Amino acid sequence: MPKQGYHHGNLRQALVEACLALIEAKGPTGFTLSEAAREAGVTPAAVYRHFAGREDLIAEAARQGYEIFADLLEFAYDGGRPTVLSAFEKVGRAYLAFARKHPGHYVAMFESGISVNRTPELAAVSSRAMRVLERAAEALSEHIPADRRPPPQMFAAHIWAMSHGVVELFARGSPGTRAPFPPEDLLESGIGVYLRGLGLIPPDR
Structure with a gap:
């Protein structure tokens, strides 16, 4: 279960916040893009509308x-x-x-x-x-x-x-x-x- 699902507003920012939570919990190499999507409450496919990969997501964070x-x-x-x-x-x-x-x-x-x-x-x-x-x-x-x-x-x-x-x-x-x-x-x-x-x-x- 995601800690905080994405419901409205800025999906890009929701993914950054999910990334930050995962970095704190697992470190910068301890999670996948799919986990970031799950933390944000969206499908993995939705992530690629905003980020080409995990490194791009971390770079935005x-x-x-x-x-x-x-x-x-x-x-x-x-x-x-x-x-x-x-x-x-x-x-x-x-x-x-x-x-x-x-x-x-x-x-x-x-x-x-x-x-x-x-x-x-x-x-x-x-x-x-x-x-x-x-x-x-x-x-x-x-x-x-x-x-x-x-x-x-x-x-x-x-x-x-x-x-x-x-x-x-x-x-x-x-x-x-x-x-x-x-x-x-x-x-x-x-x-x-x-x-x-x-x-x-x-x-x-």
């Missing part, structure tokens, strides 16, 4: 996840207010919050094996999310002379990797893992240590 993700990061950064450093830290906390609140989207985006370049729409929205960190990195590096300034894209990618690592190891309740400190504190202190090491913020901040 990932695209929608990136839309939510980018919106959250942009809201958290808020133009670098009140300071770029505090905004950077808020962006990190938003990353953790997204992973907890939207686990199906998170897995579709980062653990499904679907390339962000699978569709132009997916590539564009994933770039929008990364651009939030790059803007913050550019703002932080403005006080460093240009000839000694590390590429903002490089340390933005490092901060993204640090955020992702904290999520994977400590913020998702994975079996066998236990954070020695709250994940938010781990990420905030890690960002501070990293940026100080690059000379991007003064030691007494």
Whole structure:
């Protein structure tokens, strides 16, 4: 029996929501397109009116996840207010919050094996999310002379990797893992240590 049958409205979106539920329950490779159809309460043939295969369905779930993700990061950064450093830290906390609140989207985006370049729409929205960190990195590096300034894209990618690592190891309740400190504190202190090491913020901040 499907958990929630499709009765009216947008069948495409009903299938995405079924996909997200199955990803949470079974992982991105643990279900078939027929199971997604059954979860949505439609026949397998109906799925192919909207998606050529399971990977296309997961790619759409990932695209929608990136839309939510980018919106959250942009809201958290808020133009670098009140300071770029505090905004950077808020962006990190938003990353953790997204992973907890939207686990199906998170897995579709980062653990499904679907390339962000699978569709132009997916590539564009994933770039929008990364651009939030790059803007913050550019703002932080403005006080460093240009000839000694590390590429903002490089340390933005490092901060993204640090955020992702904290999520994977400590913020998702994975079996066998236990954070020695709250994940938010781990990420905030890690960002501070990293940026100080690059000379991007003064030691007494």
